[in-house]
Amino acid sequence: MRKLMMGNHALSYGAKLSRVQVIAAYPITPQTQVVELLSEMCANGELDAKFVKVESEHSALAASIGASAAGTRAFTATSSQGLALMHEMIHWAVGARTPVVLGNINRAMAPPWSIWTEQNDSLSQRDTGIMQVYCESNQEVQDTVIQSYKVAEKVLLPCMLVLDAFYLSHTYEPVDIPEQKLVDKYLPKFNPPYKLDPDDVHAFGGLTDAKWYYELRYKIESAIERARGEWRKADDEFGEIFGRKYGLVEDYKCEDADIMLVTSGTITGTARVTVDMLRDEGKKIGILKIRVFRPFPTDEVRDILGGAKKVACIDRNISFGQSGVFFEEIKSALYNSSHRPQIWGYIAGLGGRDVTPDTIREIVKRTEESDKPQELIWIGLKK
Amino acid sequence: MRKLMMGNHALSYGAKLSRVQVIAAYPITPQTQVVELLSEMCANGELDAKFVKVESEHSALAASIGASAAGTRAFTATSSQGLALMHEMIHWAVGARTPVVLGNINRAMAPPWSIWTEQNDSLSQRDTGIMQVYCESNQEVQDTVIQSYKVAEKVLLPCMLVLDAFYLSHTYEPVDIPEQKLVDKYLPKFNPPYKLDPDDVHAFGGLTDAKWYYELRYKIESAIERARGEWRKADDEFGEIFGRKYGLVEDYKCEDADIMLVTSGTITGTARVTVDMLRDEGKKIGILKIRVFRPFPTDEVRDILGGAKKVACIDRNISFGQSGVFFEEIKSALYNSSHRPQIWGYIAGLGGRDVTPDTIREIVKRTEESDKPQELIWIGLKK
Amino acid sequence: MIEVRLHGRGGQGSVVASKMLASALLKEGKWAQSFPEFGVERRGQPVTAFLRIDTKPIGAHYKIYKPDHVVILDPTLLGQVNVTDGLKKEGWIIVNSERAPDEIDIKGDFKIATVDATGIAIKYGIGSKAAPIVNTAIIGALVKTTGCVGIKSVLQTIREESPSKPEENAMAAKEAYEKTRTT
Amino acid sequence: MIEVRLHGRGGQGSVVASKMLASALLKEGKWAQSFPEFGVERRGQPVTAFLRIDTKPIGAHYKIYKPDHVVILDPTLLGQVNVTDGLKKEGWIIVNSERAPDEIDIKGDFKIATVDATGIAIKYGIGSKAAPIVNTAIIGALVKTTGCVGIKSVLQTIREESPSKPEENAMAAKEAYEKTRTT
Amino acid sequence: MRLTIPEEEIMQPGHLACQGCGATLAMRYVLKGLGRKTILSIPACCCTVIDGPFPYSAYGVPIWHTAFETAASAAAGIKAGLEVLGDSETTVLAWAGDGGTFDIGIQALSGAAERGDEILYVCYDNEAYMNTGIQRSSATPLGAWTTTTPVGHPKDRPKKDMIAIMAAHRISYCATASVGYPEDLIKKVKKAKESKGTKFIHILAPCPTGWKARPDDTVKLARLAVETKVFPLYEVENGEVWRITKKSKGTPVIEYLKLQRRFKHLKEEDIKQMQNNVEEEYEKLLKKCENA
Amino acid sequence: MRLTIPEEEIMQPGHLACQGCGATLAMRYVLKGLGRKTILSIPACCCTVIDGPFPYSAYGVPIWHTAFETAASAAAGIKAGLEVLGDSETTVLAWAGDGGTFDIGIQALSGAAERGDEILYVCYDNEAYMNTGIQRSSATPLGAWTTTTPVGHPKDRPKKDMIAIMAAHRISYCATASVGYPEDLIKKVKKAKESKGTKFIHILAPCPTGWKARPDDTVKLARLAVETKVFPLYEVENGEVWRITKKSKGTPVIEYLKLQRRFKHLKEEDIKQMQNNVEEEYEKLLKKCENA
Amino acid sequence: MPKAKKIVWKGVDDMPEMAVSLSSMRVNKTASWRNLKPVIDYDKCKPCGICWKFCPEPAILLKEDGSPVIDYDYCKGCGICAEECPRNAITMHREER
Amino acid sequence: MPKAKKIVWKGVDDMPEMAVSLSSMRVNKTASWRNLKPVIDYDKCKPCGICWKFCPEPAILLKEDGSPVIDYDYCKGCGICAEECPRNAITMHREER
């Protein structure tokens, strides 16, 4: 069934189709429609889940993790300040190996207060071990929730699914809703190796000294590395059943491109439109869209960008005192690679500053005209 | 005066010498002696400051930020879970441009519970904009508190000073305590451009839409970039007055080195001892110690590592699904550099696993013997 | 691609109007994207909503700066907000007003249509008399003038999606469709 | 570089002993580093503390695996804990015990010293009779046997740093220094 | 004509509150009560937005915008700073909504109260998370619709008794107030200002948007809440001395409910039940007041 | 011989509590009261460590170790999971220290209580942050030494009245208990288990290490606290019905204080003052109990 | 009273280092929010100040003689003044345009 | 009663995926913590179970006949049993070595 829905609804439908069993979430702009729709669904019986209406995001994730530990499929959603308040618990979900799925609406961090999009909230979680997937359409949002549970429960790690504030969260787009029974076929029941059960007594997460802590961390790293393959598999299988697939990254016209743009989130769609225009004008431009960001798709990035002469990375975020995060990560990924293109780093669209085809054009132009990479180019700064 | 003290005391003495005016902190192992000693100092009048004995770390930083906004010099200290709980407020301190100084004792994140050293807590804050300085001795800890206020108040950004759990926090070492009047000469009173004052009415941090948010972020980035120079200056001036200086990075015998180790924290001292032994054995090994991590000392790293053939980066941390954080950052820093040595990435010492001269030797050996860089080598993993 | 901007006040349902239009388009096998002004909406405050229409999926996600058409739900906004900002030449500007198009005090290279959506909404009892809800009625006028979507699918959508009084809303749209006056 | 390991029980002050020794070394212009076992300390639980001594600043920060000497504050630990683990050949093992060194049931290539630190502590009223605090007394024995630091600076340090009964603590150390028995 | 509340306007017009916003009235009155020597600590809430966007401000006193859960702790830090600087005159006013007080901010408030930090904490209560679009808070009354307690499943838990909780903290002064009674409100603000340690005032501030009411009914609703005993006006000193400051008339609860569409779904028996609850609670309150 | 408490030992020896730890006794009794169909949610506290390191455990029931501030919210999540899975039998027990309850965990607890989450929350109170080495909490009594309320400046705020706060939440059951009275304690645990929604039990658990007391005095101290009226034993139903469960003898407070070196610095007049406070508080409590 | 000048910056260099307010929201004429306009019938009004007291903007000023004046630059038309006036001296009218 | 076997792993591959406990702390003989040893004088003891009731480990078992036995593998020597015994049947002795 095709339905017009905002990104927040797509997120909720994704959760519903995944038959989540416990939801614990707290409202925050621009995520509120998620808690509202899920409340509604739980209230009217459309969704057979328990909604814990917690008093903060810290509790939201703590409760979700608890529910996961009890052996149920748990879901939460938040944004910016709420995600930041969850930070300790994100580490927790990772260390506890509870495959909670968390929807995050990318919103700029305060102060000053802002409710507009920016990736600093989610990217600030890049060192916690939670998986991260950036979506560029509402369809992708809905589908990715389902895929996320598939992978998360396989490798026992939480997954954060990310969408841009307003550009997706509040934008109505057509979304194909798959049949529940197909989803059930794709996504089996959650069945963790250990759970809280008085008939099978275990303590979870007890004090672990230098003797074994290191090995447990190694297991997390192994799991998230395994997740690379699991994402590929889950996406392929999804494609077979539902006819849509997304990849860990997407290569848009990179094959013969002189300049490859690196994008994520909704900037991708705008860049795609712009690239089409530029190609009409005879310019060979391609796009590498990063979808799965954690685990970082090093192989794909090397494969695709390895063939580029010039790369222009567009970051709707900044790691202050360093550079854009995607920029940093792709440089790092390519460092020990055999082919190393020149890479320019652009900062754009922070705090909801609109990124339009003109913005993309300017980035392409500056990359064309320059022959020495620059690391921190602020596009559209009012001077 | 030379005194034997644990790192936690050095941190407290640094705060005292800096004449902090408001302290808001919450106890956590292995930081407790900081709150204890500062409580004592405030109680007996040794330090003329108000200690707000908050009920959580989130409040600790919120209160410190408030005090800073009121125009006073504020201090806090924490570790691991506490730092993670502060995450939202670290973003806050940066956006609000309040130069709070925060001492963090590096401790591994739970679960499983651990109280032992690891850098994942502080490095998980690398995208917030707080400055970060890693110390390797108690002397450096004390001195760095004073330097931190100097720089932080110049650029109006908070600063986190980091020391290893137990290896510094609980280890007694001789520390030279400078005379208060020299410190007063070095560190002037805090005098921010705007503060909360009923006679000069301003709202701080109000809602800011896409019109100016971007520019305000640019100002933060400019400030932290300016901080690179301010750190150099502050360190030089410190050297002149107190006879000790540390640099943003330290180059130990890199000049003629075939292999350069990249280290941070207490691993550096152990590596230094090992390098001396190895040099006695005829091996040309050097060390680049990263002290200031945010702003990232890109120039220094390029300067020094640019001359290396092989680089072995030792990370007591891991960004799951990616690699060690220092490894990632130095690769990124060197990517667009003219000279690009081969770089190996080693994970070591997580959760307090001891890093000994033998560990360092193994890292050197593996780097010597390998001719293709590897990205994630777990040293000392029990197989 | 056709781009439309709607002007209203917080609480008047401009976003719903644009969303219903998009739904109707979907029914016809077209593609649409509808979004509100990105920000805080306050009761009474002037607000806007947007609509993109295309025959193929719409991937781009940026704001609309040069609309093809503009819809004004509340006539009192006319002097208060720059409603013609960026409006393309020859575009429609559709105003909820009792007046005739040529009595509307806007100048420029575009076409004007009016409809007494307020009157129609009151007639069908949509919203209260003090605060009639005109969003379905005004849709009728947009359909009539631009033809971007068929009135049938619009009426069907209104019947399906109106939170209350579906039939009245549909009738209001229909009446507005019929009574729209153009220059 | 000399490395020392101290064995005691949670609450007995082994860390303080090692810290006082380090302080005394500082007084003599030497360099020292003192640290506890890294972990949770519980009243009653066997715990350890460490000391590094050198003539130049000590930069290395890792644990001590092969101590030059070992000090045992509580004789009941002897059968419970592997106190000689890693102890270097010819190193001293200093035990708080009424017995003579050769009556101590440890075998290996090291030297044994004993002192009745408990008796001395009780004599000077340090701690309670049920739980005498022996850390200052035992220091005297270490000084005597290893000579790693002078008794004068040790006594001075004890007088300065003891949280209570500084004089008694110093006298206990002195008496232990004098009464230490070696093999 | 004698004005019954201070004439000076500290809060300025041009702000971004909805038409007929009760929260704004609360702010106007509280600032009148405190005067210009006031610093505001405001966490995320409608009043964050109402004040206006950077680089403008409407409230007329310094404002520290702070994270949602930190009204009290940021205020405590500000106060500590002022104390060190020797300013004992300025009131530090933590100003938060019901969500920021009853839910996510209760820990920081409880901590400040325990420490006895010298702050005045005012909760303006519009009985839901309004800034994010009307979600339930623990101040939402039993039976009310919100977007997260949808019709069919309206709120099934009673409103948290925040004054009882703060009284249990034994702070020197707590009180309820209503924007329908500005004189009483301002008197309490002045009393709180004179009291020591942490002080707490809980103001009912109707929200036409969230209550689905007419904007011109705001003041009437604020009065009806008191008259119907739904929101009695009283104060508590040191957690012990309870005192009603305005007798409630006993107007039937329905008078209050019927002006708000958030209660539209209630059936006759629900309303009867509500009337009973209200009477019962009022009796209990009167009993507590006996010792005054 | 008739045993007065259940014989079965759920908690196992070999754990890591100090000699004479009161918290451990509390755990032993509560588990006896609840039986094996229990899941523990434990935030950071001494009991985290006491249970033993990975891969071992001492408490004998499933344990969810959770972040310091999340005893209640993690428990709520676990309970929600069990409910969805159809397990209504198992008790989810949030078990936290005074710091994790009175301070950093009060928000999650307050939230759970407001929602009426079906959990039993037990706070074992050793009156300071013991696991981190004896820092003040808001449960630390007035006048006590801790490392952050050093001699010369001992704690200058009274102990937070946690039961009054929870009673103000109107939960179905709250009670105090002491490890000196295991029968009374276990009775309350069983009563709580039978009650609906969120239940709260506050257990005094002397800590020889932190109180600077002899390990063999633990039980005696736990009894003296009750006998001296310092820590009366009572229960509260629905926030309204207060009931003393064990009359306090009126032993002089000094008998309790003198066994603890954390009070060593107190002067005669301090102790007198304390005796007065204790009497006064007890009177107030008796008054509340009149309605029982 | 804080100044109410419009702040005009060309770009980043004109701005303060952090987000501090520099002017009053008085720059924001909320007249544009109004669809109903309160009109005072001064014949009916016997100045009591109640309308002034309850205006949430506040958009009612009091003259020397205590009689109220509506500041139509800011009045949002909520209708509270009309509702609360004990003498029914204020009526609400649809804004015309 | 949970099994109390010592868990011995060679390395990472032997371990469970996360930090779950697999055995009881009974493996940890806390006898090593004890410096004072409780000894029951069975002549004085008239079994009442009080020592058993108050042992925090618990390290006192009750025999069929109700008389207490101290499990010296776990007794930490806190002295509570001796203190609480109403018949003074338990005395504490310094551990010898």
Ligand SMILES: Cc1ncc(C[n+]2csc(CCOP(=O)(O)OP(=O)(O)O)c2C)c(N)n1
């Ligand atoms: C940590 C965090 N979570 C959520 C939010 C989103 N948020 C902002 S205001 C608000 C509601 C405020 O409710 P209340 O305190 O009652 O004030 P009101 O808006 O009703 O005036 C919420 C949920 C936030 N800013 N920060």
Ligand SMILES: Cc1ncc(C[n+]2csc(CCOP(=O)(O)OP(=O)(O)O)c2C)c(N)n1
């Ligand atoms: C967020 C966070 N802050 C601080 C700590 C450190 N911490 C662990 S246990 C503890 C004290 C616990 O006190 P309490 O709850 O009274 O239990 P007790 O240790 O006294 O039994 C503290 C401060 C932590 N683990 N997490």
Ligand code: SF4
């Ligand atoms: S939503 Fe309610 S509280 Fe918020 S500004 Fe509007 S009327 Fe005021």
Ligand code: SF4
């Ligand atoms: S410190 Fe106190 S509470 Fe903690 S284990 Fe020791 S005796 Fe028990």
Ligand code: SF4
């Ligand atoms: S209508 Fe409302 S805003 Fe206008 S003057 Fe009257 S009360 Fe004030």
Ligand code: SF4
């Ligand atoms: S309320 Fe009515 S009578 Fe009173 S001053 Fe206003 S207009 Fe005049």
Ligand code: SF4
């Ligand atoms: S001394 Fe303590 S641990 Fe040993 S048996 Fe007696 S009560 Fe138990």
Ligand code: SF4
């Ligand atoms: S308490 Fe004493 S009398 Fe009672 S069983 Fe134990 S040893 Fe025997």
Ligand SMILES: [Mg+2]
């Ligand atoms: Mg509210």
Ligand SMILES: [Mg+2]
């Ligand atoms: Mg405690």
